[in-house]
């Protein structure tokens with residue numbers, strides 16, 4: 350990456366999780382002064398088991414291994430009556446998010462980024478031609494104002510930076526997962542996804558950590574119902590919950606622009622704060638890192654953030670389109686979908702992972718013309734044709 354000359358005001362990053370810390374590392378490596386502000390008093394992120402595509406390795410290199418607890422070579426797609434195994438060309442990685450954040454924090458600070466814990470974002474102010482970011486330091490009982498040439502908002506699904514700028518709250522969905530003890534008969538390298546539209550218009554999943562522990566979860570619109578449904582599902586599958594992990598995940602929409610101009614400074618939103626989440630799988634880790642890279646590149650190259658986001662947005666828009674259709678699937682239509690994916694079309698997943706679907710989409714439709722036909726039937730039945 351090129352090195353740039355900057356004025357003395359640093360890039361201020363709000364939020365020290367995966368997206369914010371990765372942006373900090375990339376900027377610091379190019380000698381841009383960068384300060385990361387995190388509201389937590391200590392960097393001890395909640396444990397969360399995640400499944401990500403091998404793109405994580407392409408983005409982070411060997412460091413991804415430090416956060417990896419298992420690999421997944423096959424994804425079983427299931428309905429009540431059908432199971433279709435999808436072999437993955439390069440295995441997915443099962444990672445522990447807390448480890449990932451610690452690794453990224455070490456990398457960012459080693460590159461020269463300065464991390465400030467216990468700083469809760471309050472507001473962005475402009476005075477004459479200077480922009481400052483205000484933080485509340487709870488432990489000191491005072492507020493500090495930090496000058497910023499560019500601000501990167503990486504403060505998650507309910508971004509306070511977005512609220513301070515008067516931006517509408519992004520829609521969210523509930524993700525609730527339990528670490529479970531599971532039957533030892535299962536292969537520890539096989540993940541599962543269940544499409545049960547009578548229970549949720551999203552899905553349940555199983556992400557194996559080892560031969561006896563897995564994370565099993567539900568994505569659901571209703572936060573109050575998610576835990577009850579998950580407990581019922583675990584009982585049905587004879588899995589014993591050990592602990593629960595849950596949160597809201599923002600849903601990508603095609604319209605909101607993930608940046609704003611405040612005075613002379615740009616505010617760039619990345620990660621969950623920009624809803625850089627694949628809405629088919631509700632995965633935001635790799636796409637959030639790509640968003641972080643796009644923001645860093647736009648600062649380093651002096652280019653527009655939108656142009657740096659082009660390929661990421663192309664992927665996210667495709668997932669948005671597919672999710673719009675999947676929301677209308679009935680159970681028998683999922684059966685038909687799995688039937689079609691079981692053939693040669695499924696082989697495309699060996700070449701294209703979920704973060705690189707744009708390359709697989711058109712070949713998939715031409716290889717199996719019954720796929721667009723099924724989509725058209727679903728949309729027609731759902732009333733789009735009337």
Ligand SMILES: Cc1cc2nc3c(=O)[nH]c(=O)nc-3n(C[C@H](O)[C@H](O)[C@H](O)COP(=O)(O)OP(=O)(O)OC[C@H]3O[C@@H](n4cnc5c(N)ncnc54)[C@H](O)[C@@H]3O)c2cc1C
Pocket residue numbers: 363364365366367368369386387388389397398399400401446468469470471503504505506509524525526594595596597598619620621622626631632633634635637
């Ligand atoms: C249960 C669960 C399972 C998931 N499974 C997967 C999966 O399998 N695969 C996948 O790819 N993704 C998964 N995700 C989504 C993924 O975890 C998120 O997309 C990703 O962690 C977002 O990272 P981020 O850095 O953008 O934001 P976050 O991790 O939300 O970090 C935001 C940071 O900003 C800080 N912050 C917030 N407000 C302030 C403030 N006012 N001042 C200062 N700092 C502030 C927070 O403390 C936090 O450190 C899952 C999510 C959940 C909840």
